[in-house]
Amino acid sequence: MPKTTVRAGSNIAFIKYWGVADAAINLPLNSSISMTLADAHTTTTVEWDQSGRLAEDAITLDRQPLTGQAAARLARHLDRIRDLTGMTWRARVVSENNFPMAAGIASSASGFAALSVAGCLAAGLNLEPGALSALARLGSGSACRSLFGGFVLWDRGDDHETSIARPLFPPDHWDLYDVVAVVSRAAKTVSSEGGHRLAQTSALNACRVAQAEQALPLVRQAIAERDLAALGPILEQDALAMHAVMMTSTPGLFYWQPGTVEIIHAVRQWRTDGLEVYFTVDAGPNVHLMCAAEDAPAVQTCLAALASVQDVLVSRPGPGPLCSEDHLF
Amino acid sequence: MPKTTVRAGSNIAFIKYWGVADAAINLPLNSSISMTLADAHTTTTVEWDQSGRLAEDAITLDRQPLTGQAAARLARHLDRIRDLTGMTWRARVVSENNFPMAAGIASSASGFAALSVAGCLAAGLNLEPGALSALARLGSGSACRSLFGGFVLWDRGDDHETSIARPLFPPDHWDLYDVVAVVSRAAKTVSSEGGHRLAQTSALNACRVAQAEQALPLVRQAIAERDLAALGPILEQDALAMHAVMMTSTPGLFYWQPGTVEIIHAVRQWRTDGLEVYFTVDAGPNVHLMCAAEDAPAVQTCLAALASVQDVLVSRPGPGPLCSEDHLF
Numbered sequence: 108m109p110k111t112t113v114r115a116g117s118n119i120a121f122i123k124y125w126g127v128a129d130a131a132i133n134l135p136l137n138s139s140i141s142m143t144l145a146d147a148h149t150t151t152t153v154e155w156d157q158s159g160r161l162a163e164d165a166i167t168l169d170r171q172p173l174t175g176q177a178a179a180r181l182a183r184h185l186d187r188i189r190d191l192t193g194m195t196w197r198a199r200v201v202s203e204n205n206f207p208m209a210a211g212i213a214s215s216a217s218g219f220a221a222l223s224v225a226g227c228l229a230a231g232l233n234l235e236p237g238a239l240s241a242l243a244r245l246g247s248g249s250a251c252r253s254l255f256g257g258f259v260l261w262d263r264g265d266d267h268e269t270s271i272a273r274p275l276f277p278p279d280h281w282d283l284y285d286v287v288a289v290v291s292r293a294a295k296t297v298s299s300e301g302g303h304r305l306a307q308t309s310a311l312n313a314c315r316v317a318q319a320e321q322a323l324p325l326v327r328q329a330i331a332e333r334d335l336a337a338l339g340p341i342l343e344q345d346a347l348a349m350h351a352v353m354m355t356s357t358p359g360l361f362y363w364q365p366g367t368v369e370i371i372h373a374v375r376q377w378r379t380d381g382l383e384v385y386f387t388v389d390a391g392p393n394v395h396l397m398c399a400a401e402d403a404p405a406v407q408t409c410l411a412a413l414a415s416v417q418d419v420l421v422s423r424p425g426p427g428p429l430c431s432e433d434h435l436f
Numbered sequence: 437m438p439k440t441t442v443r444a445g446s447n448i449a450f451i452k453y454w455g456v457a458d459a460a461i462n463l464p465l466n467s468s469i470s471m472t473l474a475d476a477h478t479t480t481t482v483e484w485d486q487s488g489r490l491a492e493d494a495i496t497l498d499r500q501p502l503t504g505q506a507a508a509r510l511a512r513h514l515d516r517i518r519d520l521t522g523m524t525w526r527a528r529v530v531s532e533n534n535f536p537m538a539a540g541i542a543s544s545a546s547g548f549a550a551l552s553v554a555g556c557l558a559a560g561l562n563l564e565p566g567a568l569s570a571l572a573r574l575g576s577g578s579a580c581r582s583l584f585g586g587f588v589l590w591d592r593g594d595d596h597e598t599s600i601a602r603p604l605f606p607p608d609h610w611d612l613y614d615v616v617a618v619v620s621r622a623a624k625t626v627s628s629e630g631g632h633r634l635a636q637t638s639a640l641n642a643c644r645v646a647q648a649e650q651a652l653p654l655v656r657q658a659i660a661e662r663d664l665a666a667l668g669p670i671l672e673q674d675a676l677a678m679h680a681v682m683m684t685s686t687p688g689l690f691y692w693q694p695g696t697v698e699i700i701h702a703v704r705q706w707r708t709d710g711l712e713v714y715f716t717v718d719a720g721p722n723v724h725l726m727c728a729a730e731d732a733p734a735v736q737t738c739l740a741a742l743a744s745v746q747d748v749l750v751s752r753p754g755p756g757p758l759c760s761e762d763h764l765f
Contacts, residue, residue, distance in 0.1 A: 310644070310646070314639050351680030
């Protein structure tokens with residue numbers, strides 16, 4: 108069987124996915140909306156071993172052989188593809204991110220999107236986009252959104268078949284920039300995968316879920332109208348509410364660092380000074396600053412003056428998964 | 437009429453007062469519980485001017501003549517005492533805090549408690565404690581709790597007469613220390629008085645209020661049993677939930693500074709290392725660390741190693757308002 112290589116973008120959520128109604132299938136508590144990123148992506152090459160010589164899946168991530176729980180999580184995802192096809196072959200998988208992992212940029216989203224598409228295509232399995240989205244969701248919830256380019260809605264749904272993402276607007280609809288201020292490249296002590304099970308232990312969770320569902324049509328309209336002044340305040344509220352749920356769950360998840368707070372204050376000051384920029388924060392300490400393309404250089408210049416900013420990544424809206432002939436092995 | 441001087445302690449809330457059902461009388465959305473502080477207090481001397489030469493109230497705070505909105509707020513409180521007595525005389529008021537104002541230590545709580553008691557006594561008006569507590573509440577909500585020593589419950593109540601504080605346990609019931617890590621002495625850009633009106637604009641507010649009411653009997657029991665391991669996690673949850681409501685109100689109130697987050701992470705690390713200490717945060721950036729008396733020196737030593745800590749104040753549980761012959765003028 109042929110090697111298949113797929114590149115998929117990460118995504119940044121405007122209304123976050125946080126908390127699961129059914130952890131076994133990553134059925135979320137609320138619907139979410141995201142933008143797929145052009146410039147933060149995972150490239151994955153998959154080859155199914157027809158020789159039968161591989162005793163188990165051989166996975167390399169960012170040039171390191173993957174072992175332990177991380178390898179087991181990917182092997183379980185390959186099992187899902189084996190179950191769909193009836194194959195029993197093991198796979199060779201080589202995967203590379205072009206951005207730091209486990210620091211609030213969703214490497215699991217782009218990773219499981221790329222693995223789902225590459226794994227199925229390499230097996231000769233042609234799933235329709237909704238089924239691929241559902242498959243990716245089983246690997247990592249937010250991965251289902253990276254199956255599509257541009258601006259994407261993940262409908263919460265009721266079960267495995269209906270909890271899938273679909274595109275709202277293509278990448279060229281709106282040249283919105285995500286300028287990521289990296290405050291820490293350290294790995295998280297709690298993966299977001301584990302955290303989703305804790306959401307319902309927070310007394311604030313029910314209020315956040317209700318608010319997220321109310322905000323969805325407003326976010327959709329703001330994107331339709333390319334209206335950052337309407338989108339921005341909702342972005343910030345939703346990110347703050349998600350972190351409030353994280354902080355007040357048991358055990359509490361406190362992802363923010365001092366630098367996170369420094370940047371939040373700075374963004375509000377810059378806005379007062381006339382720069383139209385809003386923040387959101389994923390499950391990590393890094394801060395994503397959303398702005399128009401023409402303001403991205405000014406935002407980068409402002410960020411460079413902050414002591415806590417270690418690195419800056421910039422991304423535009425990007426396409427859905429793309430096949431490539433540049434195999435990684 | 438005689439000069440009267442009263443010293444009243446500030447208080448630190450374990451279940452916070454945040455949000456008003458009726459802003460005109462500071463009727464709170466939820467009941468609250470606090471500890472009155474021995475070592476952070478306001479001393480106030482009041483003299484009613486029978487000569488009639490004073491055209492308006494003359495107020496000095498921390499050796500500066502008070503003017504503008506701050507003076508008007510205190511004059512309105514003196515009006516309440518004039519209304520109760522039928523007097524029309526103006527007052528000379530001199531007041532001093534022994535701690536920095538407007539930085540998350542409730543100077544308005546101790547200030548309005550001292551002013552209420554001194555103002556009434558100087559006018560020859562002997563109100564019973566509940567009526568004094570209600571009067572102080574009209575000046576600043578949390579001041580009603582500083583009318584009593586030790587551990588105090590403010591019952592939300594239904595109206596001016598019933599929304600009053602009462603003592604639960606005397607100061608010597610439990611030698612619990614409040615070690616305040618001062619990260620900023622800067623004045624707040626939004627006073628907490630204004631913020632209370634915003635609570636109900638937060639989507640998280642209803643969940644926080646319900647949680648606070650549920651937590652009250654648990655806090656009361658933990659204090660009764662002097663059980664810091666039971667009290668501490670509730671303290672932290674309630675403070676985080678209050679700040680979540682602040683951050684997600686419209687406009688948002690973001691009181692935390694980078695140092696606030698540095699200390700929160702540090703407290704949890706120290707606890708992992710075996711030091712029993714928990715945090716709470718009032719409407720400001722400073723962090724109050726609650727610990728047993730014997731652990732207070734270790735907590736102070738730990739705090740001294742943090743870059744963001746500018747100053748440390750330490751307080752034990754203190755008495756209710758005390759009269760003094762050491763007049764300030």
